[in-house]
Amino acid sequence: MSQVAEGRVRVPFAHGAVVLALGLGLGWATHSLAQASELPTFHIVAKGGRLSPERIDVPAGKRIKLTIKNEGPGPIEFENLDLRVEKVLAPGASSFVVTPPLRPGAHTFIDEFHPDTGSMQLIAK
Numbered sequence: 001m002s003q004v005a006e007g008r009v010r011v012p013f014a015h016g017a018v019v020l021a022l023g024l025g026l027g028w029a030t031h032s033l034a035q036a037s038e039l040p041t042f043h044i045v046a047k048g049g050r051l052s053p054e055r056i057d058v059p060a061g062k063r064i065k066l067t068i069k070n071e072g073p074g075p076i077e078f079e080n081l082d083l084r085v086e087k088v089l090a091p092g093a094s095s096f097v098v099t100p101p102l103r104p105g106a107h108t109f110i111d112e113f114h115p116d117t118g119s120m121q122l123i124a125k
Contacts, residue, residue: 039065039098046078046089047071049114060104060124069094077112085109 102124111118
């Protein structure tokens with residue numbers, strides 16, 4: 001409970017700590033979003049159980065941003081477990097993921113809901 005003394009509102013320590021933590025957290029989230037917008041960005045579309053394009057050449061040793069749009073009638077689960085990247089999207093939804101720095105070579109992403117047809121390769125060079 002706040003106390004008023006000499007025209008000032010005195011906020012209990014716990015409340016102030018929560019406000020400070022939220023402020024720091026929101027600052028971190030804003031900073032992370034700004035960093036993600038500066039990354040090399042590649043666009044992927046999921047439709048009809050397929051991911052398009054099926055291959056993308058990307059820079060090795062760098063983090064990249066992948067935007068994903070689900071244009072299909074059902075949900076998708078875009079993932080690469082080795083890179084710890086996973087995103088579930090409802091029909092019509094769009095989102096993005098940011099990869100860790102990629103080692104040279106092929107990195108396979110799949111749509112977990114369509115594993116036989118929904119795959120794509122990132123080729124890091």
